[in-house]
Amino acid sequence: MKYISTRGTAPVLSFEEAMLTGLARDGGLYVPETIPQMSVADMRALAGLSYEDVAFRVMRPFVGDTFTDAEFKACITRAYAGFGHKTRAPLVQIGPDHFLMELFHGPTLAFKDFAMQLIGQMFEVALKRSGKRVTIVGATSGDTGSAAIEAFRGLDAVDVFILYPHGRVSEVQRRQMTTPIESNVHAIAMDGDFDDCQARLKDMFNDFEFRDGVQLAGVNSINWARVLAQVVYYFTSAIALGAPDRKISFTVPTGNFGDIFAGFIAKQMGLPIERLVIATNQNDILHRCIATSAYTKTGVKPSISPSMDIEVSSNFERALFFAHDKDGAAIKGLMDDLSQTGGFTISENAMGALKAHYDSGMVTEAGTSAMIKTALADTGEVLCPHTAIAVAVAEAEAQAHSAPMISLATAHPAKFPDAVEAATGTRPALPERMADLFEREERVTRAPNDLAALQSLIRERIVA
Numbered sequence: 001m002k003y004i005s006t007r008g009t010a011p012v013l014s015f016e017e018a019m020l021t022g023l024a025r026d027g028g029l030y031v032p033e034t035i036p037q038m039s040v041a042d043m044r045a046l047a048g049l050s051y052e053d054v055a056f057r058v059m060r061p062f063v064g065d066t067f068t069d070a071e072f073k074a075c076i077t078r079a080y081a082g083f084g085h086k087t088r089a090p091l092v093q094i095g096p097d098h099f100l101m102e103l104f105h106g107p108t109l110a111f112k113d114f115a116m117q118l119i120g121q122m123f124e125v126a127l128k129r130s131g132k133r134v135t136i137v138g139a140t141s142g143d144t145g146s147a148a149i150e151a152f153r154g155l156d157a158v159d160v161f162i163l164y165p166h167g168r169v170s171e172v173q174r175r176q177m178t179t180p181i182e183s184n185v186h187a188i189a190m191d192g193d194f195d196d197c198q199a200r201l202k203d204m205f206n207d208f209e210f211r212d213g214v215q216l217a218g219v220n221s222i223n224w225a226r227v228l229a230q231v232v233y234y235f236t237s238a239i240a241l242g243a244p245d246r247k248i249s250f251t252v253p254t255g256n257f258g259d260i261f262a263g264f265i266a267k268q269m270g271l272p273i274e275r276l277v278i279a280t281n282q283n284d285i286l287h288r289c290i291a292t293s294a295y296t297k298t299g300v301k302p303s304i305s306p307s308m309d310i311e312v313s314s315n316f317e318r319a320l321f322f323a324h325d326k327d328g329a330a331i332k333g334l335m336d337d338l339s340q341t342g343g344f345t346i347s348e349n350a351m352g353a354l355k356a357h358y359d360s361g362m363v364t365e366a367g368t369s370a371m372i373k374t375a376l377a378d379t380g381e382v383l384c385p386h387t388a389i390a391v392a393v394a395e396a397e398a399q400a401h402s403a404p405m406i407s408l409a410t411a412h413p414a415k416f417p418d419a420v421e422a423a424t425g426t427r428p429a430l431p432e433r434m435a436d437l438f439e440r441e442e443r444v445t446r447a448p449n450d451l452a453a454l455q456s457l458i459r460e461r462i463v464a
């Protein structure tokens with residue numbers, strides 16, 4: 001299995017290289033050269049299998065010869081062993097033809113654990129074999145950093161540094177990053193906002209002497225291995241509801257487009273997905289783009305669903321690549337427009353290709369709160385704000401869809417207690433296995449918004 005860049009000029013890589021590299025050297029994102037197919041018989045044979053067994057069958061063809069079957073099975077088993085639900089991604093019915101897929105039973109209570117836990121195991125096996133050691137540096141607005149720390153804590157071949165904006169993450173998110181005791185975990189509270197953290201991270205990747213010196217590796221949402229891990233639960237959930245002998249639709253709370261793009265890959269593999277519905281908060285650049293063909297930045301407004309407060313939706317580039325018949329030069333043109341003018345316009349042809357798969361909807365702040373309240377009253381389910389956005393968009397779209405709808409529940413409500421309490425009057429409790437989070441000791445390094453200071457901090461820590 002070979003991986004090519006969405007901008008057409010970076011070297012073709014193996015799965016292992018694409019996973020360890022992250023971003024392509026031409027600025028693009030890696031995608032598989034061809035998409036493996038699942039036949040109807042292959043899919044029928046998934047019914048009744050464990051999450052781990054489905055994961056192995058769905059992902060195996062993408063991995064190529066990076067792992068033996070036994071190695072890859074062991075990675076999958078270890079990745080999901082710490083989840084708090086034996087089916088990993090359970091479905092809950094919330095309406096006649098509407099289901100929630102709970103993706104928040106992992107160690108940090110958000111769907112990012114599905115990919116990050118697996119990536120941690122795969123990095124460890126690949127690095128041990130090659131005798132290499134890497135330094136993972138990530139920037140986070142909250143969920144990605146805690147998921148990465150949880151996935152890499154205690155692994156031998158990796159140091160993990162997470163930059164988060166000091167004072168701007170929720171207390172649960174901060175404590176998930178600052179309370180792990182392993183010495184390879186380094187939480188850094190940086191002065192500035194999330195964009196500053198992201199900018200310093202980019203600076204580090206662009207400083208080739210530093211990058212090579214510390215063996216820098218990235219695990220942000222553009223890493224192909226993260227998308228791949230998310231393909232699995234589209235299969236497990238659709239099969240549980242009768243696929244491949246019935247079509248299923250999905251509504252996905254969307255920011256960086258990684259989660260919903262995994263659904264597109266599942267569909268390309270053969271899973272009969274009728275519609276993929278993009279649900280956004282007030283930062284609705286993707287919804288406006290689907291409606292008007294124009295992708296135009298207007299400035300991010302902080303919301304009660306902070307994990308979707310994004311304007312440069314990085315994985316959307318992968319969707320555009322497929323909508324342009326894999327024309328890397330066309331994608332490079334659009335991305336150049338984006339960086340030079342703050343936007344781009346999509347051709348009629350490519351819009352037609354996008355609209356063949358995707359619908360979209362937007363929910364305001366008030367609408368999000370109202371949905372959390374209504375869902376609790378009508379179904380007894382406590383939704384996190386991101387999930388509430390999916391459920392509201394799915395309900396608004398209901399008439400347009402004949403297939404059963406699965407809305408993705410991307411985080412546990414206790415991860416966003418203020419928004420949930422404001423909507424329902426009740427503060428959601430943490431699951432029992434992490435009830436002592438507020439008693440654990442915190443360990444964090446404060447750092448200025450300064451590249452040289454961050455680099456020397458990282459260099460010192462990895463030799464220690």
Ligand SMILES: *Cc1c(COP(=O)(O)O)cnc(C)c1O
Nearest residue numbers: 143255256257258259307410411
């Ligand atoms: C990251 C995140 C999202 C957005 O997912 P993308 O893959 O970036 O589209 C939605 N909800 C929650 C809770 C998240 O952490």
